[in-house]
Each structure stands twice: as structure tokens, then as C-alpha cells.
Amino acid sequence: MTIQELEETANAIRQDVITMLAEAGSGHAAGSLGMADVLAVLYGAILHHQPRRPDWPDRDRLVLSNGHIAPALYATLAQAGYFPKRELLSLRQLGSRLQGHPERTRLPGLETSSGPLGSGLSQAIGMALAARLDGASWRTYCLMSDGEQNEGNTWEAAMLAGRERLDHLIAVVDRNHIQMDGPTEHVMPLEPLGDKYRAFGWHVLEVDGHNHRLLLDAFNTAKTVQAQPALIIAQTVPGRGVSFMERRFAWHGKAPNRAEADAALRELGAFRQPARTSRASR
């Protein structure tokens, strides 16, 4: 995909997220919007995957540790063709494959069930260790929130990945500086976050999490790192793309009502150019 196509995909993901959350009446808006660019770049240009063969043994694995941004992942998977886009409107409904937090056994394309924070990096390590044992070349990616850097489990994992020199493991921290109870540096200061990972043996990159060119460069650099796991700290703006949601931690765990959704979609350009139809049909 070209940069322009990736940006269009990210915008389509944002529109889908707004529509899904408004329909569901609950969900996490800010983080979902903030990670739309990272997800668009990963699924559009970085991951080796086959949406029509979600169990392809040699696929790259993506573990979404911060499961609360599931709407963004669902929208991304639908854009990529894992399942019909119309199913996005079933988010959080009884019997839906799109549970409030991801349930692996329901939906093709999910590598794990997640939501409770702090356990995704360990699972990604397990996958990367299995790949190494098998001599396989696929990579494991793990998306984390910055809030879950408070979890002890995260640091247990960081220590192990460093010791194991897992160079087929690429983790991303969504550094949006908010968590449930307020700004991360007020609730539990994380900085210097990069230095902490470096001290544990990681190769750390920092990047603007909304700049697709820089994100591509960061992922491609991370892939070349030898004998170290790589961490990309993606500086993001929570609620990105919707002015009244940006940087407001009140939108961390909240969904827009109809009027707010219409205003958000207008900002995202939904009424100027119709939302792209499913890429699955291409």
C-alpha cells in the first residue's frame, strides 16, 4: 500500500470505530482512535498475513495486549478482509463475534483473548520462543498501552525477552499519556520509559505514532535488529482525528452518543466522501 492508501485506511478505521461505538453505546473511544494509524500500517504494509487463511502457519502474529481498543482491531481486520464489514455493527451485542474485549475462539484473525492488562507481552514471548524452537521465520508483534506499563507482569516479560535476545519480537507501546484515572505521569510516572526497556536489553525506537512514513521506517528498522527484542514507543494523541475527543481522558472508556458521533464523522470527512466499502471485496 502507498502512504496515501494507508492514511485512507486509517481514516476509514476511525470512522468505523465511531460508528461501532455509537451503535454499541459503550466502548473505549480514545485509545481506539489513537492506534488507528499504527494498526493501518501494520496490517497494510508490515505484517505477513493472509486474511482468507487466518490460520496460515507462517503468518506473523499480532497480540493485542490492550484489549480495550478492540474496536480499532476489529475495524482493521474487517478492512483487511478477515470478515464482512457489516458485522462491525454487532460490536458488544449478545452472540456477536465482536465481544467487548477480544475472544480468540470466536473470531478469525485474533491471536489471543485479551483485556486484563499486562499479559500480552508474555504471550508474544511464548509465541516467539515457539517460532525460534521451530526454526520458523515469522515475527511476533505485540501492542501495549502505556497504562499497562504499571503492571508487574509486563516487566517480568520485558526481563525475559531481553535475556532471550528475541529479535523476532517487536513490541509497540501506545504512548498516549492517559489512563483510567488521569494522565500517566500523575497516576504512576513511566519516564524515562525507553531507558527502562534499554536497561532490560531492548532496542528502543521512538516515533510519531500518526506519521505513516515514520511508522513504516520504525517497523522496518525494528525488523533488522539483531539479538535484541525491539520496542517502538509510538507517541500518539488519544482521540486522534476528533477534536473534542483529543487528549481528553474522559474519552478513554466512553462511547459517543448519536450527535457526538455525527460531529465526529463530519470531522473525519465521512459526509464529504462516503466511507470506503470493504476491502475484502477487492
Place this chain on the structure above:
Amino acid sequence: MTVAQTLNPNRASQSVERRATRDGFGEGLVLAGEADSQVVVLAADLAGSTRAQAFAERFPDRFVQVGVAEQNLVTVASGLAAAGKRPVAVSYAVFSPGRNWEQIRTTICYNDQPVVLVGSHAGISVGADGATHQALEDLALARVLPNLAVLSPCDAVEARKAIQAALRYPAPVYLRLTRPPTPVITTDQTPFTFGQALVVRPGDDVTIIGTGPVLYEALLAADQLHEQGMSARVLNVHTLKPLDTQTVLAAARETGAIVTVEDHQIVGGLGGAVAEYLAATWPTPLEFVGMQDQFGQSGSPDELAAHFGLTAPDIVHAALRVRRRANRPKGRAA
């Protein structure tokens, strides 16, 4: 040949061979590793005392030492299983499933990944280390989780079979182990089928259902009851979940009174499982021998068993009490 005929003929003597269930597990783990190259073992700084060390030395490439980090232990195991491995995550039961229960719930059970969780040093039989290290709640913590099977072998021979069976089972399993050498009750000839309780002694007047090494006390109690003219059936429930309801129901119908015996809280363990099942199907008077909603303390395993009432005489008393309240099976004189 009945199950009882396959048991160690020496089981009731003072000179009975004693081996810890963790030792049988360690042997079975190596056998499983030989049989299946996908088996991977993870330890959290307790490879030696859980007896996973033999596997680590035999298959160093398939052993992952995570350090003192039980949350990481089971979540890394989940990831290995997701990529096709058959992970065995070993620790002490107080730490796993004690400390890392939510990670087990979400990343192994909800996620439906076939990890074998091994919790050693369960029960007051841990002894002198005291209450902090005596897991008395692990069966309850494990049994309450959907998708998780629960095994609690009675001796080293059964533990060797149990780990091999667990690694052939297509879903997550919790395997409970114990520290001290305990009587070897079963033999290589004794059957072990996942989910199938064993009638280790036939009897008609009362049933004693045991799990884990306290099964030995249950068998001694049955001998003592026999001397008093009471015929006690003894069941070995090595699989707490799925519970062998058929064998339990038959015992309830045919003997009319049941004593459960476990080195665990009477809430949520074997006694709970039997009570829940029978209350809904065939209400039967029950007595529960186990830890009565309390913590353990330091002492030798034998001292602690006597102090907390987990010995054969305690089981005899429970059997006599429950017999007085027994349902009278049809066609039998009162």
C-alpha cells in the same frame, strides 16, 4: 481383575514404599518429553523442588526458566501453546494457580490453550514451611474455571501416569502435587483413565471418597471399619474435574452415605464437588474430612495431619457419624 487387585499388596503395612507424587511427576515428564517433541517445560525458580529438573537436563532446548515470576510463567506458556507447543508450567500451588489466577483464567482457560499447570507442595503435608506455603485452596481455584480439568494423583505411580495423560488431553489441565514421600498405593497395572474414578476397595455400608495421598488414610480407615463390622467402599477420585459422576452416583445409591477426604479446604474442593453433584441428583448424607476453613501451620506432616484431623481415625469417626444418617438403599435391611 478388579482395580483393588492391581494395588500394591504392601500398601497397608508399615514397611510400604514411600515416594512423593512430585517424584513420579518428574519421571512422567521425561517420558512425555521423549514421546512428544512439542512438550516444553517452564519453571519459576522451582525446577528442582517440583522435579522438573530432570526434564531440563534431558531437553535443555525445551526448558524455559522464567525466574521468580509466576504471572509470566503461565502467560508465556499460553503463547507457546498458541503456537503449537504443549507447555507444562511448574511452580508451587500457592503461587500457581494462587498468585497468577487471573492470567490463568484469561490467557489459558478463556483463551482455550492446552497448557498443563502443575502446582506442587499442595496441602498441609508441606509441613515445616508453614501456612504460607501450604496450598489449601488450589483445587477450588482451579475447579471453578471453565475449560480447566483438574487432576490430583494419590501417589508417585499415579502422578507419573497423570502428567502423561494431561499432555494427551486437548484442553488446559491443572495437576496437583505434594512434597513429602507418601505410601505407594497403586502399581503400573492399576488403570488410569482421565476422568474415571477408581473403586480401590469394594464395600456396601458407606463410601469414602479420597483424592491425593490422603487416600492412604482412607484405605486404613476402611480396614479399621472392617474390624468393626462395617464394609466401606473407597473411591480414588484422581480427576476432580470432570468428576466421574457415574461412579459417585453408584456409590451414593448403593451405600447411602459418603465421607470425602482431602488435604484441602472442605469448601470448593473434592467435598464441594461431590456435594454439588449429589445435592442435585441423589441427596445423600455427607461428612467432609479436610481443612475446616482455616490455615495450616508448621509441623511435621504426620503431626499436622493429626492436629487438623486428616488421619484414619478421623475418617472412621466421620464414617460412623454419617452411617447413622444414611439413606437406606432399597431392598436392604436397616
